[in-house]
Amino acid sequence: MCEVGNLSKIAVVGVGPRGLGALEALVEQCQDYECSVAVDVFDPYAFPGAGPNFSPDESPQCLLNIPIRDIAFRAPSFSNCDGFAGWLGTSPDPDSFPSRADLGRYLQARYEKVLAQNTVCIKRLSRSVDRIRPCAGGWQLDVEGCRRGPYHEVLLTLGQPKTEPDEQFAEWQDHAERVDACLTNAYPAKHLVEQAEGWSENTVAIRGLGLSVFDVIRALTTAQGGRFHDHGYSASGREPERIMAFSLTGKPPFPKPETGRIDALFDPLQSETEAFSQALDEAIESGPQTAAELINAVLAPVVGRLMQSLGVTVATKDITQWLETEWDSPDSYETEGPVETLRIGIELAEGSRAPTIGFSIGQVWRKWQNVFRSKFNPAEVDAGTAGAIVGFDDGLKRYSYGPPVSSAREMLALINAGILDLSFAADPEIRLTDTGWLLKKEGETASASVMIDSVQPSPDLSKIVDLLLRDLISQGLVHPVSEGLGAMTDADGRLLTKQGDPLAGLCFLGRLALGSVVAVDSLDNCFGEDASRWAKGVLNRLTAGDGVAA
Ligand SMILES: Cc1cc2nc3c(=O)[nH]c(=O)nc-3n(C[C@H](O)[C@H](O)[C@H](O)COP(=O)(O)OP(=O)(O)OC[C@H]3O[C@@H](n4cnc5c(N)ncnc54)[C@H](O)[C@@H]3O)c2cc1C
Numbered sequence: 001m002c003e004v005g006n007l008s009k010i011a012v013v014g015v016g017p018r019g020l021g022a023l024e025a026l027v028e029q030c031q032d033y034e035c036s037v038a039v040d041v042f043d044p045y046a047f048p049g050a051g052p053n054f055s056p057d058e059s060p061q062c063l064l065n066i067p068i069r070d071i072a073f074r075a076p077s078f079s080n081c082d083g084f085a086g087w088l089g090t091s092p093d094p095d096s097f098p099s100r101a102d103l104g105r106y107l108q109a110r111y112e113k114v115l116a117q118n119t120v121c122i123k124r125l126s127r128s129v130d131r132i133r134p135c136a137g138g139w140q141l142d143v144e145g146c147r148r149g150p151y152h153e154v155l156l157t158l159g160q161p162k163t164e165p166d167e168q169f170a171e172w173q174d175h176a177e178r179v180d181a182c183l184t185n186a187y188p189a190k191h192l193v194e195q196a197e198g199w200s201e202n203t204v205a206i207r208g209l210g211l212s213v214f215d216v217i218r219a220l221t222t223a224q225g226g227r228f229h230d231h232g233y234s235a236s237g238r239e240p241e242r243i244m245a246f247s248l249t250g251k252p253p254f255p256k257p258e259t260g261r262i263d264a265l266f267d268p269l270q271s272e273t274e275a276f277s278q279a280l281d282e283a284i285e286s287g288p289q290t291a292a293e294l295i296n297a298v299l300a301p302v303v304g305r306l307m308q309s310l311g312v313t314v315a316t317k318d319i320t321q322w323l324e325t326e327w328d329s330p331d332s333y334e335t336e337g338p339v340e341t342l343r344i345g346i347e348l349a350e351g352s353r354a355p356t357i358g359f360s361i362g363q364v365w366r367k368w369q370n371v372f373r374s375k376f377n378p379a380e381v382d383a384g385t386a387g388a389i390v391g392f393d394d395g396l397k398r399y400s401y402g403p404p405v406s407s408a409r410e411m412l413a414l415i416n417a418g419i420l421d422l423s424f425a426a427d428p429e430i431r432l433t434d435t436g437w438l439l440k441k442e443g444e445t446a447s448a449s450v451m452i453d454s455v456q457p458s459p460d461l462s463k464i465v466d467l468l469l470r471d472l473i474s475q476g477l478v479h480p481v482s483e484g485l486g487a488m489t490d491a492d493g494r495l496l497t498k499q500g501d502p503l504a505g506l507c508f509l510g511r512l513a514l515g516s517v518v519a520v521d522s523l524d525n526c527f528g529e530d531a532s533r534w535a536k537g538v539l540n541r542l543t544a545g546d547g548v549a550a
Contacts, residue, residue, distance in 0.1 A: 007038040007121065008542040011141055011151040013129045013468075015043040016051020017107055017526040018510050019157040023114045023122065024076040024527070025535035030119050031078075033539045038121040040151070042143060044128045049111025050104030051159060052187070059189040060099045061218035065211055065401055066523070069094035069260045073527040079113040095259050097404040103523075131471050132156075138505060153505040153538050155493070160511050161466030163457040169207075171432075172451060181436035186212045186454040193223040197238065199450055200224075204240040205437055208454035209247035209338075209425065214407040216454050217243065221414060233413040243420045244439060244446060247455075249331050250338045250426025253398045254345040254359055255405040256366075262351040265310060266363035272302045276368055280375040288388035295392075296323040303360045312354045322357045327388065330395025334358060338425035342412055349405040362399020369400070369519050370528070377517040377530055378491035383482040386515045390485065393518055401521075421446070459486045459514045469512070477503060485515030492537030493530065505541065507534055 010026070012019050023039065030037065041048070047055050064071075068085055075081040085092055087106050092098065115122050131142035138150035165173060176183035184195060186208075196204075196219055206216050220243055222228065225236030257263040268276070279298040283291035300319040307314050325333045334356075336344060347353035365372075376389065414420035429440040436449040457463070461480045464470060472478045478487045479498050489495055493509045494502035509530055511520045519525060 007036045008153070009138070009149070009151045010037055010039045010153045010155070010538065011129075011139070011149070012039060012041045012155045012157065013043070013132075013141075014157040014159060015041050015048045015111070015124075016045070016157065016159050017049070017054065017523055018159070018531070019043065019051075019155075020049045020107060020111050020114065021073075021527040021531040022155055022157060022509065022534055023120075024110070025531040026538065027114060027117055027120050028077055029532065029535040029539055033543055035539050035543045037539075037542065039123070040148065041122060041124045042127055042129045042141070043124075044126050047104060047108055048124065049107040049109075051107075053159075054100045054104030054107055055188065056101050056104040056108060057190065058099075058101045058104070058187075059193055059215075059219060059223060060101055061193070061223050062100045062189050062215045063097045063404060063407065064100050064103055065097070065256075065403060067095050067097050067256065067404065068092045069263075071098075071523075073523045075110070076114070078117050078119070081110055081113055097406070129468055131468065132477075132506070133475070151505075152542060153507065155507045155509065155534065155538075157509050158466070158469070158512065160457060160459065161464055161469055163460075163463040164465050168430075169453060172437075175432045176436075176451070179432075179434050179436065182450040184450070184452055186216045186452055189215050189219045189223075192216065192219040192452065196220050196224060196240070199240045200238050202240050202450050203242040203244065203446065203448045204450040204452060205439060205448035206243065206245040206452045206454055207247070208456075209245055209250065209252050210454065210456065211253060211401065211403055212454040212456065213245055213252070214403050214411070216452055217245075217411060217414065217420065218407075221410075221419065228410050228413055233410075233417040233419070235417065235419065239419055240450070242446070243414070244424050244448060245420065245422060246425045246428050246439065248427050250422070251331065251334075251336075251341045251398070252338065252345065252408065252411065254341075254362065254402045255349040255408040256402045257363065258350045258405045262349070263363070265351075266306055266355075266360060266367065268302050268306075268364055268367060272298070272305075273368065273371060276302075277371050277375060280372065283389070284376055284379045284381045284385065286385060287382065288384045291385045291389060292324070292327045292392070295389075296320050296327075299323060299361060299364065302364055303357065306364070307355055307357070307360050310355050314357060319357050319361070323361070326361075326395055327392050330391065331398060338422040339412075339415060342408055342415075342422075345402075346405055346408050346412065349402075349408070359399055362396050362402075365393075365396045366400035369522070370524060373517070373519050373525060374529055378533060380490075383485075383515070386518075387482055387485060390515055390518055458484070459511045460484045461486060461512065464512070477506060478508070481515030486512045487516065489513045489516040491533055493534040494537065507538075509534060 071084050127143045138152045139154045140149040224238040227234045276298045279294045283294040300316045304316045348359045424439040424441045431438040439446050493507040495506050
């Protein structure tokens with residue numbers, strides 16, 4: 001037990017991976033400051049450290065989108081923490097993709113270590129914070145009917161709080177209730193697995209063809225007893241009669257290169273990465289058009305060189321043209337249909353097909369994500385430029401955040417087995433019927449009695465319905481960077497007023513700060529420089545004695 005006495009008090013609200021990364025950074029930084037702090041950590045979730053996306057009790061069918069060879073987020077310097085592969089204790093195949101539940105168990109173990117260290121007194125409260133208000137001496141928290149505080153500093157790491165359903169989903173909710181059809185969510189996948197046990201005579205439609213669709217498909221197939229093997233898929237008979245998946249573009253994401261050897265073929269040179277870093281310095285100080293030109297100018301020649309080394313000659317101007325189209329209208333350059341896109345993606349990932357411009361750009365862009373963040377996140381970027389860069393990064397996720405190639409092969413095997421149907425994949429017309437939904441595309445129709453939503457909500461602040469955040473917005477403490485983006489924060493994560501002034505001691509890290517920060521949806525970011533800057537900022541303010549809210 002530690003004595004709290006006159007220690008500076010910090011509250012961390014939400015302790016998924018990002019809250020854990022912040023705590024670890026604080027403990028590490030505290031060793032360099034003559035400052036004693038006590039931290040109260042608030043989160044009602046059963047698995048602190050892991051959070052809902054890496055919940056240890058989630059279905060083992062939900063895979064991480066990073067192969068073991070690339071899991072590089074750092075372990076803290078204290079408590080002899082191993083990296084994930086070391087912690088597993090076995091010698092995992094470096095090209096394999098672990099389950100998110102296993103990663104969650106690892107993060108929980110790290111959370112236990114951060115609680116057990118002796119530098120910072122950390123107290124866990126399994127409670128939800130309902131309201132935060134400025135008060136004399138800092139910030140006061142309403143915690144399930146009790147007042148706590150004052151805290152000198154509060155950090156919010158809330159992940160993706162509840163949002164209002166989009167128009168289509170809201171209409172479907174009413175409809176499903178009226179006609180007694182089943183409308184459900186992709187997560188928790190363990191619930192979906194249970195629900196799907198009664199669907200062997202149903203046609204199931206899935207809204208969304210992003211990464212989550214692979215978790216959903218496994219919940220409907222292998223989790224129901226089916227088996228993939230070298231020649232395809234052996235059904236258990238408990239899968240839905242037919243599965244249809246669709247999205248606005250109808251294209252599944254491109255899988256990551258299958259092996260470390262293939263992946264290394266897309267490694268930029270150190271000098272090219274330095275040139276990108278310098279171009280970013282200029283881009284983030286420019287308007288959106290110039291920013292795009294600067295980024296294109298460094299990206300295009302690197303992609304041209306890599307493709308050339310793989311036997312494909314493409315003029316830099318053609319790559320630039322691809323990029324220009326991507327900035328203006330993401331995912332409009334390639335026109336192949338859903339199944340063809342899936343096949344091409346598999347061949348690209350296994351290296352049996354010459355790389356395309358898009359695939360090559362996506363791999364280089366993935367390898368530059370850390371540099372990208374390290375330049376953008378601490379900078380003050382014009383809202384228009386931030387919006388354009390966020391849009392560009394988001395569009396490229398179909399290449400840079402791809403699934404394992406095994407997941408793409410599974411999808412193809414299910415199509416070949418006549419279980420999965422992508423004929424309605426590209427933006428079908430959807431009608432509501434007495435039994436559920438009718439999908440219509442090019443004169444063909446198909447009915448579904450179950451609809452699964454696998455679309456992840458946007459970080460648009462105006463759509464948030466979570467009470468804590470709504471209240472912070474209505475108190476004028478949280479402002480969006482611009483319409484459709486997340487909260488305005490500074491380099492340390494401090495929330496900014498509408499006029500751009502930092503709020504003393506109220507900080508926000510993560511997805512809902514998109515626009516102030518980029519490339520947030522990744523573990524690298526949870527344990528990266530954003531957390532260290534926050535910790536240094538807090539300790540600088542506390543040691544200077546200016547951490548108290550007005
Ligand atoms: C389905 C899915 C799969 C993903 N897979 C990957 C992947 O494979 N690889 C990868 O790098 N990234 C992945 N991501 C991105 C992922 O979101 C981040 O890597 C990470 O989970 C973000 O962590 P976080 O701590 O910001 O948010 P979360 O993990 O969501 O944690 C937020 C925490 O805040 C708590 N909280 C919220 N409101 C309050 C309140 N008022 N009071 C107290 N506590 C509160 C919640 O209970 C929760 O525990 C995935 C995301 C999703 C949605």
